[in-house]
Amino acid sequence: MAVSSPLPHSLSKSLPLIFHHILTTGPFCVHFQVENSTSLLQVDFKCSYNIPVCITILEQRQSPSYSNLSSFSQHELGVTHILVTGGAGYIGSHAALRLLKDSYRVTIVFIYADLGDARAVSKIFAENAFDAVMHFASVAYVGESTTEPLRYYHNITSNTLVVLEAMAAHKVKTLIYSSTCATYGEPVKMPITEKTPQLPINPYGKAKKMAEDIIIDF
Numbered sequence: 001m002a003v004s005s006p007l008p009h010s011l012s013k014s015l016p017l018i019f020h021h022i023l024t025t026g027p028f029c030v031h032f033q034v035e036n037s038t039s040l041l042q043v044d045f046k047c048s049y050n051i052p053v054c055i056t057i058l059e060q061r062q063s064p065s066y067s068n069l070s071s072f073s074q075h076e077l078g079v080t081h082i083l084v085t086g087g088a089g090y091i092g093s094h095a096a097l098r099l100l101k102d103s104y105r106v107t108i109v110f111i112y113a114d115l116g117d118a119r120a121v122s123k124i125f126a127e128n129a130f131d132a133v134m135h136f137a138s139v140a141y142v143g144e145s146t147t148e149p150l151r152y153y154h155n156i157t158s159n160t161l162v163v164l165e166a167m168a169a170h171k172v173k174t175l176i177y178s179s180t181c182a183t184y185g186e187p188v189k190m191p192i193t194e195k196t197p198q199l200p201i202n203p204y205g206k207a208k209k210m211a212e213d214i215i216i217d218f
C-alpha cells in the first residue's frame with residue numbers, strides 16, 4: 001500500500017470498519033486532502049481494480065469555499081457511481097466493499113454532524129456525478145427510540161427527505177433504502193413476507209415506515 005501522506009491522527013483514532021478493510025486488504029494508493037482551516041477531511045482511495053473510492057468526512061464546521069471537483073464530478077461511460085450513506089457502518093461498509101469488488105465507483109459519506117444539513121448534502125451531490133444512492137445512514141435502537149422519539153423521526157424520516165430532495169435536484173433516480181423489520185410491528189403470522197401488513201409499534205419502526213412512504217411517492 002502506498003500512502004501519499006501520513007494518516008491523520010483524528011482519523012486513526014476513530015477508523016470505522018470500512019477504513020480497516022480498505023487499509024488492510026490493499027494494494028491501495030491513498031491520498032489525503034486536508035483543509036487546515038476547517039474540520040473537513042477528504043480521503044480518496046484507488047483500489048487494485050483501479051476503481052476510486054471517495055470517503056468524505058464532514059464535521060459540524062465546514063468551509064463554504066471548499067471544493068472537491070475531480071473525476072468523481074463527471075459521469076463516465078461504463079462506470080456506475082454509487083453514493084453510500086452510512087458507508088462506515090457495519091452493513092454499509094460491507095455493501096461498499098462488495099460494490100468495489102464489482103468495479104463500481106463508490107463515494108462514502110461519513111458525517112459526524114447531521115445528514116439533515118441540506119446545504120452539506122446538496123454540496124456533495126453538486127460535486128459528484130452520482131448514478132444511484134444506497135441509503136444506510138440511520139440511528140437504529142428500538143428501545144432508545146421510545147425515549148428519544150423526536151431524534152429518531154429527525155434522523156430517519158427528515159434526513160431521508162433531505163437525501164431525496166438532493167437526488168431530485170440532481171436527477172439521480174435510483175435509490176436502495178435500508179429499512180427494518182420493525183416496520184411490521186408484531187405480525188400475527190410468521191415468517192414475514194412482502195405481503196405482511198406494516199403496523200409499526202415504536203418510533204424507530206414508524207420513522208422507517210414514514211421514510212418508505214415518502215420514497216414510494218418520490
